[in-house]
Amino acid sequence: MTAVVIRPLVAGEESLFESMPDPLPQVRKTAYADGIAMGGFQPERTWVALRDGRVVARAAWVLPPGAVGQPWLERFDLDAEPDVGAALLDAAHEAFGGPLVYYAALPAYWRRQPEVNDLAGRLMAAARLAGLVEGPERYRCSWTGGPLPERSGRHTIRPATGVAEIRDLVAAVTGPEVLTGAETALAVGGVDLAVDPLAWTGETPGSWWVALRDGEPVGLAGTAGDACFPQLVYLGFPGGDAASRADLLTGAVAALVEGGAREVVADVDAHRVAVIAELERAGFRRLRSRIAFAPA
Numbered sequence: 059m060t061a062v063v064i065r066p067l068v069a070g071e072e073s074l075f076e077s078m079p080d081p082l083p084q085v086r087k088t089a090y091a092d093g094i095a096m097g098g099f100q101p102e103r104t105w106v107a108l109r110d111g112r113v114v115a116r117a118a119w120v121l122p123p124g125a126v127g128q129p130w131l132e133r134f135d136l137d138a139e140p141d142v143g144a145a146l147l148d149a150a151h152e153a154f155g156g157p158l159v160y161y162a163a164l165p166a167y168w169r170r171q172p173e174v175n176d177l178a179g180r181l182m183a184a185a186r187l188a189g190l191v192e193g194p195e196r197y198r199c200s201w202t203g204g205p206l207p208e209r210s211g212r213h214t215i216r217p218a219t220g221v222a223e224i225r226d227l228v229a230a231v232t233g234p235e236v237l238t239g240a241e242t243a244l245a246v247g248g249v250d251l252a253v254d255p256l257a258w259t260g261e262t263p264g265s266w267w268v269a270l271r272d273g274e275p276v277g278l279a280g281t282a283g284d285a286c287f288p289q290l291v292y293l294g295f296p297g298g299d300a301a302s303r304a305d306l307l308t309g310a311v312a313a314l315v316e317g318g319a320r321e322v323v324a325d326v327d328a329h330r331v332a333v334i335a336e337l338e339r340a341g342f343r344r345l346r347s348r349i350a351f352a353p354a
Contacts, residue, residue: 098122
């Protein structure tokens with residue numbers, strides 16, 4: 059078999075990276091040329107494996123300008139054996155001074171699609187061979203219109219009174235149920251979205267919503283209408299009380315819609331079955347699955 063040549067790109071070789079057909083066109087992603095133009099992708103952080111001059115594996119690590127963290131592997135495609143993908147990752151990691159996180163983006167319900175499942179298996183095998191360890195799976199869900207459920211009437215939904223109330227309620231939440239863009243917040247801003255979401259969203263109380271029952275706060279939702287997509291950034295319940303989830307979710311999405319949103323995205327951990335079911339009842343549908351592979 060012909061030897062595989064593994065190397066980084068040089069400036070002006072964007073077309074070489076893009077010469078490999080996208081094996082997962084159903085997954086929304088930033089085009090490589092657009093990423094280069096915006097400064098997140100760089101030729102020296104983009105590697106290809108060539109067999110007989112054809113790209114059989116490619117990997118592009120991204121780090122937006124001004125980010126405080128390390129690059130992460132955003133694009134990784136493989137039309138060869140897992141060993142080839144692992145060799146590409148190993149070569150890049152050596153050049154980078156060590157392995158970096160890989161976020162494997164896959165279509166929703168990818169396990170039910172044999173061809174996608176096979177491709178995912180090869181990508182994940184390559185990541186493991188390169189010393190990366192599989193972590194949690196998260197779903198990105200999207201609401202794109204349609205009627206929202208009627209609220210139960212058991213809760214009052216109002217804007218947060220100010221930054222102090224938001225911080226107090228965040229401190230009382232043991233584990234937020236929705237954290238949208240948490241990986242980006244950490245890599246770009248060094249922000250733990252679960253602990254200090256205001257450091258990422260900005261101190262704008264008007265985009266935060268509180269659910270009250272009998273006058274007491276039982277839920278907190280943070281939204282962002284001017285991100286890449288309008289987002290349900292944060293959803294948490296002080297004291298673990300999630301009984302208000304449906305009412306708070308509906309109220310937060312309605313607020314974004316009133317502000318002009320036609321789509322709202324939300325990220326949720328795959329193990330949160332009840333939260334996913336509530337999002338689906340509100341009209342959200344899964345867009346993608348994302349699995350983190352981190353250095354051992």
